[in-house]
Amino acid sequence: MIGNQTGKPVNRVDGRLKVTGGAKYAAEFTAPNMAYGFVVNSKIAKGKIKSIDTSKALALDGVLEVFTHENRPGYVWGDKNYQDKDSPPGSPFRPLYDNEVQFSMQPIALVVAETYELARYGAILVEVEYENYSFDTDFEKNIKQAYIPEKYKSSKPPEPWGNPDEALANAAVKIEAEYSHPSEHHNPIEMHASLAIWEEGGKLTVYDKIQGVQNSQQYIANAFGMQQEDVHVISPFVGGAFGSGLRPQYQLFLAVLAARELKRPVKVVLTRQQMFSFGHRPKTVQKFALGADTDGKLKAVQHDAFGETSKFEDYSENVVIWPGVLYNCDNVKVSHKLVALDVYTPLDMRAPGGTTGIYGLECAIDELAYKAGVDPLEFRKMNYSEKDQNEGKPFSSKELRECYRQGAEKFGWEKRSLEPRSMKEGHNLIGWGFAQGAWEATQKQAAAKAVLTTDGKLTVSCATADIGTGTYTVMSQIAAETVGLPLEDVTFKLGDSSLPKSPLQGGSWTVSSVGSAVKLVCDKVREKLLQLAQQVANSPLANATLDDVNIEDGKISLKNDPAKAVTIKEALVQSQGKSIEENVSSEPVEGQQKYSPYAHSATFVEVKVDEDLGTVKVTRVVSAIAGGRIINPKTARSQILGGVVWGIGAAMEEETVMDNNLGRFMNHDLDKYHVPVNADVHDIEVIFVEEKDDHVNPLGAKGLGEIGIVSVAPAIANAIFHATGKRVRELPITLDKLL
């Protein structure tokens, strides 16, 4: 595709709506006669509700109903009916199912009232008596009971290859290290919210915060025993989600339940504190044993991960695939076990498994490089993987070497001395660190529809989401370019369950999957356009094939004689007032299975660490990305910047802390759960290296939502080591760990 639209740093097409407040998020929708629900959450981590007294709440004038396990209506309660498209194996949580409490802050009642304030007041008045059971929330204590799940949610860890034990025993240089990554909560700015509108005849319209409207649609249909066609889910804008919106959350279920029972619209919005009452990135401990020869050739890798899950579902993510993706090593053995706790099930969070796995691996490799006395970047070059060893397949493309080169040059890496504590400025020790990363560039099945009306306006649609990543913009660009229209004449519609089928928005596959469908459907429109253009009287294109013409700037012209052209408007006249309408369903491209598609990153970091006080400042970050074709350099850069900022948070600030006396996450608000602020963020340089990929998908684009974060935290941790000589193997690296 010759880029006349894609490849340009186009502003977000929805930018104006967003900055003027015109973009509506789930909690902002209203309906006539709407009531408000407020959730009551469990105080205890495990046990039974002995009694729940709602009389005081119900006595308030304006409180309509309090739903609990005692009075909830009997719908379909088989747990299969609660499975959604992102459910891990197990038995999903069913809100208000019975009197059992499975985790702290479990929703146990919904107070519905005429106003939000009243519902919130009513929630205070609900009195609950519990029977306490003993609970397991201490990860370290329970690691002894770690188990291999019957079924992995993620891909099964690859089988060992080579002879890792022997290779490790014989390796001249060895390290053993344990790395720990804490639980983290997603904390998008927008809180989870649902408005359910019950309509005459048993139909339901729902505004929901979700990363895939059709997931909510299917979930509601199954859980409430409804026909999918009777459930209409709308979600035009999502104020960040990072994975927290992959699964329908309990506020959706409760809003629908209340709306259905009360026969009036009900809105349920969670508070910031309640945002800590469901999925989170699992705490993950990783044990490494690595061996190399004295030159720094990697000889053996052993990587064992232990990830947190709940007692009712087996959540797992791809933590241990990274040695096979990132390194060339003949002897590798990995494992992934789960530690089940009395918590809500963990949930995919931006680069699930990659953020944790690559953090551990890239720090451990840094240790090994140091032990071998080899520059960490040199070490990566020496052990560069030319193929994905897990799958035994070549990469669809891999320009990571070019990332090394351009990143190192921009950063000034060659001036680095290997010695830790070798750079100092006043009280500050200066350190330079490196890490590399990868993220899978999958393509999923997706459908799209295109309608070109006779006035030359194109509308393309798919039930995908825009979680702030720029989907509206990028899809419009792809469509405008393919059909040859100016961007202003293209509208992209998403976030509506009645639109053509879409995968969940996650996994960095939206551009790849939905983008390919958009391209395909627009190619069909192109074909139709040429046919129409050929029907124009004395058409100069009468004998042209699609390959002979350019369609751009509203014109269809001969490539070898651009003066010979028919305008799109002229062509459309031939359709006699009928729009061109096309539908496609696009499958992953043929032959793709022969390749392993990954995006890659190389991150260079400078930190300044106050030697006495332990405070760390990340003064410079250079992140070089090989992500295939970049459809929009501006939104792409924003994705990487966001990834870097989050990486800073992961390295130094973020952690949800479990109080094991109470079985409760205790820092459950944004005062105490720290994410980076502007003052934490300094120079960030983003580089996209040229990468041509004919195998990954028809667009050659890899998706950038996750590759930006994976190598940032380890690069920072490695830079802190270089600055201080101290290896902190537990995130976040707060100042106390450096005193």
Next chain:
Amino acid sequence: MRSFTYNKADDVAAAVQEVSANQEAKFIAGGTNLLDLMKIDVMKPRHLIDITHLALKTIEETEDGGLRLGALATNADTAYNEQVEKRYPLLSHAILAGATGQLRNMATDGGNLLQRTRCYYFYDTDTPCNKREPGSGCSAIKGYNRDLAILGTSEYCIATHPSDMAVALAALEAKIRVTGPDGDRVIPIAEFHRLPGDTPHIDSNLQPNEIITAIDLPAKGFANHYTYMKLRDRASYAFALVSVAAALEMDGDTIKEARIALGGVAHKPWRLPAAEAMLSDQKATKENFRMVAEAYLEGAKGYGHNDFKIELAKRAVVRALQQALEMEVKS
């Protein structure tokens, strides 16, 4: 949030009368702390007396050459006041190290002194907390206590006072002017906040029926050698793990007077005049600074997660005094 009634007070006397008549009444100034706590049901006043219209917003010189900050002057107006910036830059810096621009525009000086602790459990009504619910127990002592106190704690509570401003006021020996049903009185800042003891639910010695009208700063402002150092888990918008207000009066390379107050370590700004006096007429050396730092942390006790604060506070005192010493003296 519970429902409440609301009234605007016309003058100080009326405000005092109204609050005296109703045990469940509370003043509301900027509301940046009180409203947050009401929304999560930690504070439950049945009646709010809005004092934002009282004539307590001015910042003016006092007869003895000091400066009087009206209780309703905002944190922003105080920090950027010309007199404060010039004569009491320590205070200005401390205020600006706290919260955000938006919050400081709303927050008042009186309200700042009375903001409540940021202890995790105090904020979560589903957990035991003696400060919130006397007799329910302290979850923090054996629980998560990274942010909590290491000095002056009790077996009932180990919370800290979170204010930055109060730490500078302690170093400057400010006086709090209050009015109650029996008239006016002045409370030195050192006696304003309390240690938790067995009554951690009482934060200060201000009586429930008293109103703060002003904060008086003495003439001496230490504008030549001062530092407010705030150590925290991110570069801005976080409460202090440890903070130090340090001020020196120098005679050549000899210290005439030193003032040191610590924040983030106790239920009140931590100041030890006897330890400060160890520096009087001494040379300003790192060894002497470390000596006074050791004295400040004597008897400090960690509770696990916050053990690190003891050493951190010592190092912070030394660094803050060094910075105060080395700062370029403005003419």
